[in-house]
Amino acid sequence: MSDLDPRVTKLMDRPEYPRSAKYDKQWQLESQMGPNALWLTEWLCEKMDLRPGMRVLDMGCGKGLSSVFLAREFDVQVFANDLWIPATENLERFREHGVDDQVFPMHAEARSLPYAEGFFDAIVSVDSYQYYGTDDLYLIGFRKLVKVGGEIGIVYPALVKDFEDGVPEHINAKPGFGGGFWADDCWCFHTPEWWHHLWQRTGLVDVHTSDHLPEAWKMWRDWEVATEMAGTNIFPSEAHVLEADAGRYLSLGRTIARRLR
């Protein structure tokens, strides 16, 4: 492991994620594309029923943090599907982690996935599903990829409540003050109740979990500060916005459902 600033190490030492703590911090920092994917995957999987030998779709896996984690922690086979990150790049990452016999990199768009119906025992998606899954009709096709009785679990940037009167000033941060937070694509952020309702009303799945990560803003802020200090931030830090918001609107949520039909 390379020498990390002790302040970064301290920010990343989180006893609430004991499984994630085993993984190289530099790898987590360099592969990040948003809030710490290992912590979020660990939180999601606390409520999912993953067993050795299962075949799991990791939808929107990015640079494969969650895919490596799923293979190592649950001894499952993973199809690591992404759009922005080429499969060849991810194959190299999976080789480096010695999991390329268990984790298969795939490059496919959410609306034209190449998998057979009922191919997966479970589906996991971390900080990705909100980009395509808000479409009322998306779940109808997507849920067919998992076997009847199998689970679909997603983690997403969430709202605690909808804005009462436009984007609040502190979230719509001004350019020059560390950059803005609320980009146009943030309109796909919703409450866990919203996701629950979107899925449950279809009768296709049964939602058994839909909630907020407790004090999500603190974890998210600390991660932003850690990546900023380590120089691995992709966008300007959003820590100041999360700090100003203090959990009034911005959060992280998870929703997990079992396919009924």
Ligand SMILES: C[S@@+](CC[C@H](N)C(=O)[O-])C[C@H]1O[C@@H](n2cnc3c(N)ncnc32)[C@H](O)[C@@H]1O
């Ligand atoms: C914010 S990144 C998160 C990546 C990773 N899960 C993580 O947490 O580090 C969102 C990911 O969703 C994927 N994604 C977004 N839109 C997609 C689409 N239409 N089809 C497939 N994947 C998509 C992107 O390729 C991207 O890697």
